[in-house]
Amino acid sequence: MSNVKKLNKGYEASFSKGSGCNRVRINRRFKTKTEALAFIAEQTLKHNSNGKLFRRRLLISAYLKYWLKFEKNNISEETLHTYKTTINHVQLVLPRIKMYEINRRIIQSAITLLSQRYAHETVRKDVSHLKVMFRAAVRMGDIHKNPMEDITVPTDRFRQKSIDEKVMPESDFKKIKNYLLNYDYHEKDCNRLVVLLIIFTGIRVGEALGLSVENVDFKNNSILINQSWKTITKTVGETKTPNSVRKLPVQSKVLQKMKNWRYLGHTTPDGSNGKLFFQTFDGRFLQPASINACYQGLQKKLKIVGNYSIHTVRHTIASLLLEKGADIVQVSRLLGHSSPKITATYYLGLTPDKGLNKRRTMLDMLE
Incomplete structure (x- = not known):
């Protein structure tokens, strides 16, 4: 019989198969339970009777x-x-x-x-x-x-995708922000409200859809990200990485829009028709595809050239912050990356409308 036993430091995996002189026994120690279970699975496969x-x-x-x-x-x-x-x-x-x-x-x-x-x-x-x-x-x-x-x-x-497809020009990004911040939200504008929160915080779509009512702090103008919506299972689960659990400041005007929207559903902001903040008033859960469609619809409405996905909001925010001199470690924590290396690898870049000027400045140094 095989089992995994917890020790003072780490775990011990004990694999056993057969009996008598044909019995196989193997013990190994591991730092994590996952490694120990993986070892048991491999040994089971290795000593399968099929050979x-x-x-x-x-x-x-x-x-x-x-x-x-x-x-x-x-x-x-x-x-x-x-x-x-x-x-x-x-x-x-x-x-x-x-x-x-x-x-x-x-x-x-x-x-x-x-x-x-x-x-x-x-x-x-x-x-x-x-x-x-x-x-x-x-x-x-x-x-x-x-x-x-x-x-x-x-x-x-x-x-x-080129940098022009991943990062929206700053002028267009501000145009969407201003439009959403001054928009008068109605009961059916749940998708648009999610886009508003994402564009002002840089959180992932799953994190926005998994935001619970109790994790929105209207008093201190902040939100706590500690869970995420899983599209495949259609349930709320853990965040992408442990570092994705974080508390973020939110503009008071954005939170006021969110609070007013909940009042439209005849519920107080700190009460709940459901566990999730962005559940529709008839109890339906939102899906990432509908948030993306809403964001791209806004681009058409505002005559923005390009077809940016909702995830490019994170690229845009990261690029703008880094270009303006923000510390890469703090940007990494804001976005909930597992490490600053991820931020540097996937998000470190220049915004399309400023990159040409910076390259021109560098070449001018040679004159």
């Missing part, structure tokens, strides 16, 4: 399914959904390749094909999932070397 020969002859997609059966208890429901997407992608580009046939050249060709069909971030997740699976396969002795080492995700220049 190594059976697993080596599985198709890549079949092996991934087989491995997930033992790992699913250690993976969140949202992540499990992305693994299932990876299985579909593997079936598409590696339909007949078996585990014993795989090598780096075959994998790189498959990843290149995927990058021509799907967004860069989608393929990056596929690569991440396959790395984990093949790493486990090496540990179990099913393959000798991880074929995912040094695999790169090619950038399709026709699919890759």
